[in-house]
Amino acid sequence: SPHSYSLLHNRDDAHDVYDYVVVGGGTAGLTVADRLSESGKYTVLAIEYGIIEPDGRRNRTNMYNITSVPQVNLNNRTFPVDVGCIVGGSSAVNAQGFQRGTKRDYNNWAELSGVNDSSWNWDDLQPYFRKAIQLGSGPHPDIARVYNMTYNAGSYGTNTSKHSIFATFSRGHTPAIIPIYQALRGYPGVEIPIDHSVGTLGLAWTPRSMEPISFNRSYSRSGHYDGLNRDNYHLLTATRVEKVVFKGKAAEGVEISPRWPEAHEGKGKGKGKINGKGSGKRVIRARKEIVLSAGAIHTPQILQLSGIGPASLLKQAKIPVIVDLPGVGANLQDHAYQPAVQFNWTTPPPYPEVNTTLPPIEAFLFGPGLNLMLGLPGISPTRYQSLAASYLSQSPSEFLPKHIHPTIIAGYAQQQRLYAAGMLDKNFAFSATGVGALPVAAPQLMHGLSRGTVTLNLSFPLSEPIVDYRFASNPLDLDIVAENIKFYRRFYTGPDSILRQYVDLTLGESQPGKGYQSDEGLKGWLRENLVPSVYHPSGTAAKMAREWGGVVNEGLEVYGVKGLSVVDTSIFPTIPGAATSMTVYAVAEKAADLIKARAVVVVGF
Numbered sequence: 001s002p003h004s005y006s007l008l009h010n011r012d013d014a015h016d017v018y019d020y021v022v023v024g025g026g027t028a029g030l031t032v033a034d035r036l037s038e039s040g041k042y043t044v045l046a047i048e049y050g051i052i053e054p055d056g057r058r059n060r061t062n063m064y065n066i067t068s069v070p071q072v073n074l075n076n077r078t079f080p081v082d083v084g085c086i087v088g089g090s091s092a093v094n095a096q097g098f099q100r101g102t103k104r105d106y107n108n109w110a111e112l113s114g115v116n117d118s119s120w121n122w123d124d125l126q127p128y129f130r131k132a133i134q135l136g137s138g139p140h141p142d143i144a145r146v147y148n149m150t151y152n153a154g155s156y157g158t159n160t161s162k163h164s165i166f167a168t169f170s171r172g173h174t175p176a177i178i179p180i181y182q183a184l185r186g187y188p189g190v191e192i193p194i195d196h197s198v199g200t201l202g203l204a205w206t207p208r209s210m211e212p213i214s215f216n217r218s219y220s221r222s223g224h225y226d227g228l229n230r231d232n233y234h235l236l237t238a239t240r241v242e243k244v245v246f247k248g249k250a251a252e253g254v255e256i257s258p259r260w261p262e263a264h265e266g267k268g269k270g271k272g273k274i275n276g277k278g279s280g281k282r283v284i285r286a287r288k289e290i291v292l293s294a295g296a297i298h299t300p301q302i303l304q305l306s307g308i309g310p311a312s313l314l315k316q317a318k319i320p321v322i323v324d325l326p327g328v329g330a331n332l333q334d335h336a337y338q339p340a341v342q343f344n345w346t347t348p349p350p351y352p353e354v355n356t357t358l359p360p361i362e363a364f365l366f367g368p369g370l371n372l373m374l375g376l377p378g379i380s381p382t383r384y385q386s387l388a389a390s391y392l393s394q395s396p397s398e399f400l401p402k403h404i405h406p407t408i409i410a411g412y413a414q415q416q417r418l419y420a421a422g423m424l425d426k427n428f429a430f431s432a433t434g435v436g437a438l439p440v441a442a443p444q445l446m447h448g449l450s451r452g453t454v455t456l457n458l459s460f461p462l463s464e465p466i467v468d469y470r471f472a473s474n475p476l477d478l479d480i481v482a483e484n485i486k487f488y489r490r491f492y493t494g495p496d497s498i499l500r501q502y503v504d505l506t507l508g509e510s511q512p513g514k515g516y517q518s519d520e521g522l523k524g525w526l527r528e529n530l531v532p533s534v535y536h537p538s539g540t541a542a543k544m545a546r547e548w549g550g551v552v553n554e555g556l557e558v559y560g561v562k563g564l565s566v567v568d569t570s571i572f573p574t575i576p577g578a579a580t581s582m583t584v585y586a587v588a589e590k591a592a593d594l595i596k597a598r599a600v601v602v603v604g605f
């Protein structure tokens, strides 16, 4: 019966009312649902469109099928918008790089709250990073010795319970990366932090979201769902939340529909339950709170379908307006992926004999977790100040969508002020590159200046939303990425480079190629080749002041209504200069504490 088994195969098995309904059984959703149900005091239902499947299979059945609109500044190319559609969400399918942003990233979040005493800053978030992420294991001692690999154990928790998320360092042993590693260590502008978890940048080793010993994926399902078996916690899969239903301004419940006409799981394996009743819609109510954790693409869609969003858009869609919140679906950010700057060795540099019993692994392109993260002063010592000055001189509305609401412009003006300061800071990332054994560098742009949108498809509101990254709508984005290319050209072949004896720029540069020397030439190449997303969408229901286009307050509660909160990457006011999953776990841990603190205990199911 559903009372003793937490996975519901059919929506008809769910109760009519729970204390909490969590929408989305993804990275944040399963974390929050675990924390809200762990005391046993509250009943919790998590609702997930995906099903229980093996992790890591990047195919179309565990990924939504969404394509961006043509990107006008990238030669009208379109891009896949990959988001996990599976229990565990994107944490079940992601690339497992595990990092947090720098101090400035989270201190900016506090600034963008518009309140003086915001606890969403670097210092106040660190205990939540330690609660969220346990140190699986540090590097193997041989690797630490050979590669000077250091890490800060104190950045992680020490819990070894299997109901945890683990950060584990690589056991990869790749002697062929040593020459590039040594050359980077001595290169001007490259600092050596203890690791990237301490809030500063440079050349350091990054763990992965892996369990120790087994090296299996550590993700929200393994750490926050498998084996919990709590009577007060149900997970309903293969079920779509279409919208939140209101009584006045109070969120009462969610309207759900089955993913398939007869929603059930385990078809053909004797596990599923088919009762033929699964095709209609149904409302499930929440006594205390509905938590939207559907991710940065679907959370804004659900809000808009529920009547919370820009009033002008809702009117066009003929959706009654519950609250006019122009920020819903605005402020979309991601990290952009720059195709590799690629050289060929004339003769590869020799690497030393390494005394270890570890088997070597091949890590030619990305290496065993060695990452170079740079701020703009490190990338472009000659231009960073002028780039910051020209950014600051822009009118904030200049590159936002036309006719955008004034509150969005006001919020962007704040972001612009903070990013212009960040451009002068060597610890505010504009470039992150995995380091491997080949003379190839494919940096990500970590703080784009453009802002995109997620909006309802007005013709088919229940189909996938319209995603527009609007990448390079702010032309300075391409200038910054061009500086990244020039950094790697200098590193491999410039006068300071100790690698230049192995690479000849004129002969060895296979990409972009020696034909692309001018800034205009490089930017043209980027328009044809750059990818605006590495699947880290963020910011579409931002925790910012309402007069700055914010959607949720300091408690992550949606402005203007009661009983509705958002906990996922949508609430990031600005994207951190780091892959996003570690941060969303910390956000979910903090959110669970905030939600519990405002709960009043009610007894009974």
Ligand SMILES: Cc1cc2nc3c(=O)[nH]c(=O)nc-3n(C[C@H](O)[C@H](O)[C@H](O)COP(=O)(O)OP(=O)(O)OC[C@H]3O[C@@H](n4cnc5c(N)ncnc54)[C@H](O)[C@@H]3O)c2cc1C
Pocket (backbone or CB within 6 Å): 023, 024, 025, 026, 027, 028, 029, 047, 048, 049, 050, 082, 083, 084, 085, 086, 087, 088, 089, 090, 091, 093, 094, 095, 096, 097, 098, 099, 239, 240, 241, 242, 293, 294, 295, 296, 298, 299, 302, 534, 535, 536, 537, 567, 568, 569, 570, 579, 580, 581, 582, 584
């Ligand atoms: C291919 C890929 C590679 C990545 N690589 C990395 C990496 O190396 N390192 C890193 O840190 N980050 C990486 N990321 C990003 C990171 O995984 C995400 O930022 C993070 O997991 C998002 O968490 P979330 O809780 O916001 O959303 P998700 O984990 O995406 O969860 C949202 C959940 O809501 C469900 N849902 C959506 N709509 C509905 C609805 N209407 N009804 C019911 N359920 C719904 C979805 O199915 C999903 O399970 C990657 C992501 C992808 C897709």
